[in-house]
Amino acid sequence: MTGHVSIKLASERVNHCVAANNELPRFYTPGEVISGMQDFMRGHGTYTEDDCLKSSVAGVMQKVNKLICIRPLKSRYVGEIGDVVVGRVLEVQQRRWKIETNSRLDSVLQLSSVNLPGGELRRRSAEDEQMMRKHLQEGDLISAEVQSVFSDGSLSLHTRSLKYGKLVQGTLVKVFPSLIKRRKNHFHNLPCGISVIIGNNGYIWISPQQQDILLEDNKDEIQNYELQPVSRTDRETMARVKNCIAALVASKMMLDDTSIMFAFEESLKYDNVKDLLDPEAMLDIAFLAQHRINTVMED
Amino acid sequence: MAGPLLSSTEKIFILHGVQNDYRSDGRSNIDYRPMELETDVVSHASGSARLRLANTDILVGVKTEIDVPKPDNPGKGKIEFFVDCSANATPEFEGRGGEQLANSISNMMQRAYHTSQAFNLKQLCIFEGKQCWKLYVDILILECGGNLCDAVSLAVKAALFNTRLPFVKAALMDGGNVDLQLSDDPYDSKQLDIGCAPLLVTLCKIGDKCVVDPSAEEESCSVISLVVGVTGNPKFYCTEDTTNILNVECKCSTIGMNGPGSVAPKTLKDAINQGIIAAKCLDEALGKALLRERQETIVMKKHSYGFLK
Numbered sequence: 001m002t003g004h005v006s007i008k009l010a011s012e013r014v015n016h017c018v019a020a021n022n023e024l025p026r027f028y029t030p031g032e033v034i035s036g037m038q039d040f041m042r043g044h045g046t047y048t049e050d051d052c053l054k055s056s057v058a059g060v061m062q063k064v065n066k067l068i069c070i071r072p073l074k075s076r077y078v079g080e081i082g083d084v085v086v087g088r089v090l091e092v093q094q095r096r097w098k099i100e101t102n103s104r105l106d107s108v109l110q111l112s113s114v115n116l117p118g119g120e121l122r123r124r125s126a127e128d129e130q131m132m133r134k135h136l137q138e139g140d141l142i143s144a145e146v147q148s149v150f151s152d153g154s155l156s157l158h159t160r161s162l163k164y165g166k167l168v169q170g171t172l173v174k175v176f177p178s179l180i181k182r183r184k185n186h187f188h189n190l191p192c193g194i195s196v197i198i199g200n201n202g203y204i205w206i207s208p209q210q211q212d213i214l215l216e217d218n219k220d221e222i223q224n225y226e227l228q229p230v231s232r233t234d235r236e237t238m239a240r241v242k243n244c245i246a247a248l249v250a251s252k253m254m255l256d257d258t259s260i261m262f263a264f265e266e267s268l269k270y271d272n273v274k275d276l277l278d279p280e281a282m283l284d285i286a287f288l289a290q291h292r293i294n295t296v297m298e299d
Numbered sequence: 300m301a302g303p304l305l306s307s308t309e310k311i312f313i314l315h316g317v318q319n320d321y322r323s324d325g326r327s328n329i330d331y332r333p334m335e336l337e338t339d340v341v342s343h344a345s346g347s348a349r350l351r352l353a354n355t356d357i358l359v360g361v362k363t364e365i366d367v368p369k370p371d372n373p374g375k376g377k378i379e380f381f382v383d384c385s386a387n388a389t390p391e392f393e394g395r396g397g398e399q400l401a402n403s404i405s406n407m408m409q410r411a412y413h414t415s416q417a418f419n420l421k422q423l424c425i426f427e428g429k430q431c432w433k434l435y436v437d438i439l440i441l442e443c444g445g446n447l448c449d450a451v452s453l454a455v456k457a458a459l460f461n462t463r464l465p466f467v468k469a470a471l472m473d474g475g476n477v478d479l480q481l482s483d484d485p486y487d488s489k490q491l492d493i494g495c496a497p498l499l500v501t502l503c504k505i506g507d508k509c510v511v512d513p514s515a516e517e518e519s520c521s522v523i524s525l526v527v528g529v530t531g532n533p534k535f536y537c538t539e540d541t542t543n544i545l546n547v548e549c550k551c552s553t554i555g556m557n558g559p560g561s562v563a564p565k566t567l568k569d570a571i572n573q574g575i576i577a578a579k580c581l582d583e584a585l586g587k588a589l590l591r592e593r594q595e596t597i598v599m600k601k602h603s604y605g606f607l608k
Contacts, residue, residue, distance in 0.1 A: 004330040005580045007588040010337035010604035011595060088304060139304040169312040171323045229315040239325035273325025277333055
């Protein structure tokens with residue numbers, strides 16, 4: 001029985017860049033002059049000073065006609081209506097839950113915007129208010145959709161669909177929100193037998209695929225199901241998916257189901273999942289996945 | 300220190316994983332995450348090292364000073380540890396928030412280095428009873444990603460390996476006072492013998508098993524963690540033929556516990572054995588990395604990488 005320890009030197013540090021050298025986008029730093037000319041419009045992430053347009057964040061430029069925006073690489077999540085998010089319950093309050101969603105302000109989940117257990121539709125009574133902690137308590141993870149954005153930028157969420165709600169066994173991976181590709185669907189059952197929820201807020205939930213269980217059945221059975229140990233094969237695939245996402249993030253690649261799946265398939269040549277923690281293996285996987293994305297794009 | 304908030308089902312998932320000897324990133328219970336090490340990062344210190352273990356970032360600087368030895372230990376030098384938790388690591392460290400954690404780590408290090416089998420203080424002696432070297436080991440925690448103790452002890456050992464003490468050129472006795480003249484040449488210096496310096500291994504008890512190198516999530520799943528200080532083996536830190544160096548067995552120099560839980564005697568015994576095995580692997584890997592870096596600096600002038608990625 002020996003453990004695996006690897007200590008690398010800083011001189012052996014891996015450069016995780018996978019883009020070919022000529023296509024690296026120009027990177028602006030805060031205070032850097034973007035354009036001295038006046039005939040541009042000031043967009044997000046920019047400000048004017050001394051008749052110059054300057055960047056206020058560190059990121060890449062996006063230009064639409066005359067409008068110049070700088071999209072930050074690392075930022076908090078800025079919500080939009082309809083986004084799928086994964087969040088954690090921080091507090092149970094009067095008729096609402098406070099949810100942490102990686103945005104600047106905590107989000108709110110109203111009692112009136114959840115499906116009550118049992119699925120029946122009725123007015124929410126005082127008893128429901130008292131039962132709130134039974135439904136979701138501090139620390140619980142949920143998947144939800146952004147219902148509306150308040151004037152201060154905080155989000156109001158809803159879980160009024162069977163696909164949203166409390167998340168049970170699995171692991172959460174936190175990435176930069178700017179790396180999430182907006183797609184029609186953010187719930188994916190990957191062919192490897194794992195389901196992932198790629199939240200727009202940069203929180204990715206990896207869990208074993210749910211068997212179809214009827215929610216209307218007695219509650220004990222569901223509770224038991226939640227506590228069942230996850231099988232070894234599922235665990236291995238989940239760990240592999242998690243490490244693949246980490247590899248893609250280290251190389252700053254956009255995340256969606258295709259890129260994750262490509263990375264997963266490329267990672268299969270490493271038998272041990274823990275080998276994927278090695279920076280060189282991470283770069284290798286990201287590079288191969290990028291290559292496959294490029295070939296798909298060309299076709 | 301309060302870890303991240305976790306739901307009960309996430310905790311169950313981690314618990315089952317530990318029982319299965321298969322953690323959420325594919326490691327087994329005795330595997331470490333990859334680390335990155337750089338020595339000689341602070342130009343004004345006698346020795347320094349930076350270690351990054353996943354998201355834990357530690358910077359260690361060693362400063363030297365001439366001091367008077369203690370009357371009960373006239374032939375020994377002194378070593379002192381000071382831990383500083385940067386508020387950059389977590390907002391909890393702001394103000395005096397990190398003080399308790401810092402004290403517990405520095406006490407742990409002090410205890411681990413206390414025995415002469417772990418670190419020979421005699422090599423710090425200059426003039427018995429009159430003058431000795433005092434090493435100030437300053438540890439700066441720049442980022443917290445779990446498993447602080449292990450990372451700190453590795454970084455300290457690397458920094459001590461990097462430390463150079465100037466040679467004494469001349470000593471003048473003037474009455475009871477000693478006046479030392481130190482060599483100005485930075486290469487005219489001696490290295491410390493740190494082969495035996497201890498490493499700390501944190502063993503987090505999750506369920507009835509222990510894991511090394513817990514992530515922040517795993518740390519918040521366990522009620523108690525054991526910290527085992529294990530002395531190193533000098534043969535991993537020598538470039539010469541290792542046959543004539545005594546093969547020193549690893550010894551446990553200190554044990555500490557963090558957290559409100561309890562440990563059964565059998566679990567404790569298993570945990571200590573597990574800690575010794577883990578420390579041996581760590582020691583070997585650290586020695587290899589340090590010797591490799593020394594080899595590189597001989598060939599060409601050292602390029603400092605620092606914190607920029």
